[in-house]
Amino acid sequence: MASVVASSSGTSKVPASTPASSSAASSYEADQAAWEAGGHAMLEQATMSGTADQLRERLAGLADHGVTELVFQPCGPDTRRELEAFMATAKSAVAV
Numbered sequence: 210m211a212s213v214v215a216s217s218s219g220t221s222k223v224p225a226s227t228p229a230s231s232s233a234a235s236s237y238e239a240d241q242a243a244w245e246a247g248g249h250a251m252l253e254q255a256t257m258s259g260t261a262d263q264l265r266e267r268l269a270g271l272a273d274h275g276v277t278e279l280v281f282q283p284c285g286p287d288t289r290r291e292l293e294a295f296m297a298t299a300k301s302a303v304a305v
Contacts, residue, residue, distance in 0.1 A: 261298045268302035 252258075257267050271279075279299070283291035 261294070264295075264298045265302040268299055272303045 257264055259267075281292070281295060283295075285291060
């Protein structure tokens, strides 16, 4: 069984404002340091985001390599819409 984290929306940058609480600020600082050290370069390797066509191509490639399961993490306030959009794209990528 192979897995991949998938998202129909991606993170483009770490937020510019620092959170108010000390634990949140510490977490923010760690995230910011990782981002500045080049951690963002692995986003395309560890996640999927982009247009439906881009996702369809990536999903088809994963299916061709035997991937049978995905971990889906919706972004934004409309989880149902995110899930429906992802499912439509995923189904069209592996249609038999």
